[in-house]
Structure formats: C-alpha cells, structure tokens
Amino acid sequence: MKPLTMVVGFDQREAVAYHTFCQSVLERSSVPVRFLPLASDTLRFYSETHRDGSNEFIYSRFLTPFLQGFEGPAVFADGDMICRGDVRELMELFDESKAVQVVKHDYQTKATTKYLGNKNENYPRKNWSSVILWNCSHPANRVLTPELVQTKPGSFLHRFSWLTDDLVGELPIEWNWLETEYHFNSSAKLIHYTLGTPCFADYAATDSAHEWWDCNERMGQGIEPGALRNRKIVRPRRLSA
Numbered sequence: 001m002k003p004l005t006m007v008v009g010f011d012q013r014e015a016v017a018y019h020t021f022c023q024s025v026l027e028r029s030s031v032p033v034r035f036l037p038l039a040s041d042t043l044r045f046y047s048e049t050h051r052d053g054s055n056e057f058i059y060s061r062f063l064t065p066f067l068q069g070f071e072g073p074a075v076f077a078d079g080d081m082i083c084r085g086d087v088r089e090l091m092e093l094f095d096e097s098k099a100v101q102v103v104k105h106d107y108q109t110k111a112t113t114k115y116l117g118n119k120n121e122n123y124p125r126k127n128w129s130s131v132i133l134w135n136c137s138h139p140a141n142r143v144l145t146p147e148l149v150q151t152k153p154g155s156f157l158h159r160f161s162w163l164t165d166d167l168v169g170e171l172p173i174e175w176n177w178l179e180t181e182y183h184f185n186s187s188a189k190l191i192h193y194t195l196g197t198p199c200f201a202d203y204a205a206t207d208s209a210h211e212w213w214d215c216n217e218r219m220g221q222g223i224e225p226g227a228l229r230n231r232k233i234v235r236p237r238r239l240s241a
Contacts, residue, residue, distance in 0.1 A: 003032035004091055005074040007064045009057035010037040013116065017197040018079040020212060023219040025083045033087065036067065046146040061129060062149045062157050065136040076132040077190070080197040082212050085189030090175055094133060098169030099140045100160060101133040103176035110181055115196035115203065125159045130192060131176040133169075140167055179208050 006025065010018045022035050038057040040048065046060060061076045068074050073094050075087070095101060105127045114120040135141065143162050155161070160168050177188035180195050184207040191211065196203035198212040 001032065002072070003034040004029075004087060005034050005036060005068060005072075006087070007036045007038060007061070007067065007074055007076045009061065009077070009079040010039045011056045011079065012039075014079065014197055014199060016199050016216065017081075017193075020199075020216045020219055021077070021079050021081050021083065024081075024215045025087055027215070027218070028083060028085060029087050031086075031088045031091070038063075047150060049150050059149055059154070059157060061132070062144050063146060064132070064134050065138075065141040065144050066146065068134075068136040070136050070142055072136055074134045074136055076129075076134060078130045078192065078194075080193045081131075082191045082193075082208070082215055083189070084191060084211070085175075089189070090133065090171075093171060094135070095169050096135055096137075099135055099138040099163050099167040101135075101169035101171050102128045102160075103131060103171045103173050104128060104168075105173075105176070105178070107178070107181060111195055114194070115200050120195065123155070123158075127176065127178065127192070127194060128160070129158045130194065131171070131190065133171060138167070180206050184208065 008018055008021060018037060025033060025035075038060045040056045040060070043060055043063070046063060048056075048059065057079075064074055064076050073091065075090065093101065104125075107126070108122055109120050109126070111120050140163055149157065172189075174185070174187060174189040176190055176192050177185050179191050179193045191208050193203060193206070193208075193212065195206075198204050198206065198209040199216075203209065
C-alpha cells in the first residue's frame with residue numbers, strides 16, 4: 001500500500017499548528033501517511049510574488065500536483081486544523097473523474113479580522129481551497145506549474161478557475177468544519193480553526209479549542225500557550241459540548 005501524501009500548510013509564525021495537526025492525523029489514521037510541509041524556504045523553485053496572503057502557503061498549495069510529479073491522489077490541508085476522523089475515510093471518497101474535490105462552503109463570515117490582525121473578507125468560494133483532495137494525475141491539473149501559480153491572481157487560483165465546474169467534486173462538510181463560523185459539531189471529521197488556531201491568545205477558548213489543546217499536550221512539545229504572542233495565558237477549561 002502506498003502511503004497517503006498529505007501536503008500541509010506551514011507558517012513559522014504558527015509552526016506549532018502544523019505539528020499539532022499532524023499529531024491528530026497520526027492518532028486516528030489506519031493507513032500509512034506521508035506529510036509534506038509547505039515551508040517556503042524549501043520551495044527554492046518557487047518565488048512568492050503575491051502580496052495579499054494571510055499566511056505563507058496561501059498560494060503554494062496549488063503546487064501540490066507539481067510536487068507529486070502529476071501522479072496519484074494527495075490531500076492538501078491548512079495547518080490550522082485538528083483531524084477527528086480516519087483519513088482513510090477521506091481517501092475512500094476519491095473520485096478519479098474529478099480534478100479536485102472540496103467542501104463547497106456557502107457562508108458569510110462572522111468576523112472582519114482574524115489571527116494576527118489579518119483582514120477576513122467574503123469572496124466567492126471562500127475556504128474551498130483549505131482542504132483539497134487532489135487528483136494529481138488529472139490532465140487538467142498539469143497547467144499548475146510554478147510559473148503559472150506565481151503569475152495568476154488569488155481569485156483565479158482559489159476559485160479553481162483553471163477547471164470547468166464539472167471537474168470540481170464535492171466533499172461532505174464534516175471534512176472541513178469551520179470553527180466559530182459554524183455551530184459546534186461533535187460529528188465533524190476535521191475541525192478548521194479558520195479565524196485563528198487556539199495557540200493564539202485571542203482564540204484559546206473557542207468551542208472546540210479544548211480538542212486542539214488536548215492534542216497539543218499529547219504531542220509532548222511543552223509549548224507554552226500563547227507563546228507566539230509572547231503572552232503567558234492559562235490553558236482554558238474544557239468546554240461542554
């Protein structure tokens with residue numbers, strides 16, 4: 001059995017989020033998993049030319065098929081997440097007739113700003129690209145070279161404009177459940193802390209934050225809550241469901 005490749009967003013400002021997410025995947029996966037962090041310093045063939053991103057992997061995620069040699073399936077996920085399901089179940093949803101499969105969110109945000117003071121604006125297909133089940137072998141994805149990703153605007157990339165709509169498949173919403181934007185859901189397979197990972201003090205006590213903290217503690221890194229802002233905070237009590 002080939003390992004499932006998971007390409008995960010990595011930003012040094014919240015490096016702990018990447019490691020905590022990987023921990024959550026490994027705790028529940030029944031199949032081998034290979035993680036590929038999208039760390040900007042390792043992508044020497046790609047120069048980030050966009051200046052409107054809230055994190056360092058906002059555009060490099062579209063290099064997933066290129067990084068895979070345009071072969072096989074792969075999953076991209078933002079790092080600000082916790083996996084509560086077996087990623088084998090996600091792979092069982094793979095449809096080789098589609099170029100990508102995503103959760104097709106249709107919502108208006110509750111917050112105009114998010115972590116580190118970044119603007120949080122509404123736009124078409126918002127958060128569709130935060131979890132992508134890629135068919136890297138699909139011929140329609142071969143256009144996604146570093147040169148194209150560097151030069152195309154965010155609206156083109158995040159709306160999957162290189163594809164016709166019939167090639168954009170749909171995943172169940174449980175595989176990209178938006179913390180705070182949606183109500184608490186004990187059945188969510190993947191919780192996405194889209195406004196801010198609990199490692200940031202402003203988001204340390206949201207509805208599902210206790211699950212992130214529990215996983216972070218099991219990781220055994222001894223990360224001080226709120227360290228990214230040089231603020232010592234007390235780990236919040238577990239919130240009732």
